[in-house]
Amino acid sequence: QVQLQLWGAGLLKPSETLSLSCAVYGGSLTGYYWNWIRQSPGKGLEWIGEISQSGSTNYNPSLKSRVTMSVDRSKNQFSLNLSSVTVADTAVYFCARRPDGLDFWGQGKTVTVSS
Amino acid sequence: EIVLTQSPDFQSVTPKEKVTITCRASQDIATRLHWYHQKPGQSPKLLIKYASQSIPGVPSRFSGSGSGTEFTLTINGLEAEDAATYYCHQTSLGPLTFGGGTKVEI
Numbered sequence: 601q602v603q604l605q606l607w608g609a610g611l612l613k614p615s616e617t618l619s620l621s622c623a624v625y626g627g628s629l630t631g632y633y634w635n636w637i638r639q640s641p642g643k644g645l646e647w648i649g650e651i652s653q654s655g656s657t658n659y660n661p662s663l664k665s666r667v668t669m670s671v672d673r674s675k676n677q678f679s680l681n682l683s684s685v686t687v688a689d690t691a692v693y694f695c696a697r698r699p700d701g702l703d704f705w706g707q708g709k710t711v712t713v714s715s
Numbered sequence: 716e717i718v719l720t721q722s723p724d725f726q727s728v729t730p731k732e733k734v735t736i737t738c739r740a741s742q743d744i745a746t747r748l749h750w751y752h753q754k755p756g757q758s759p760k761l762l763i764k765y766a767s768q769s770i771p772g773v774p775s776r777f778s779g780s781g782s783g784t785e786f787t788l789t790i791n792g793l794e795a796e797d798a799a800t801y802y803c804h805q806t807s808l809g810p811l812t813f814g815g816g817t818k819v820e821i
Contacts, residue, residue, distance in 0.1 A: 644815050701806070
């Protein structure tokens, strides 16, 4: 059974960089897109972007200027950096695997941006 | 960007009832439409992929239909554990997008 474990800082100040990583257990990075999704308090789901095991990326244009994704094949994990955060970036962040739909998800990480 | 519009926003139902949720896409997405539900404090869970394909381990009371711009998720014989928010999601064209959600309350 594939498991995704997500970690990173949970409290940031405005203008800092959000950094999250997601480790994949029980499966390979190969053959899938690895996604980041967020959910603002009480709101719906927003797609941030995705990366393949080869490093090919697709980003949401609304966040593209601030997003960087990377993959570490040796550690079987992938990462998200979101720069210049504001309070609007406060959300629960999820990582997920996409072969077609998003079939395996990490547990979610609450990230709060506050001065 | 492809906009997905779900209806209704909220539905209050009783156990064993049949529930139908609709998702309309702003342009043709063929069958690249997937359904999830999310319970409070949990990650979303994939219920149906490619509009109508079942997922191993998901109860057979969940089914999907549609293509193009109109899609339906049906729950036949709702159970108490199905109380959740339901989302549709398209992977036809970037950026990937989600519907606004339908909250199903028992």
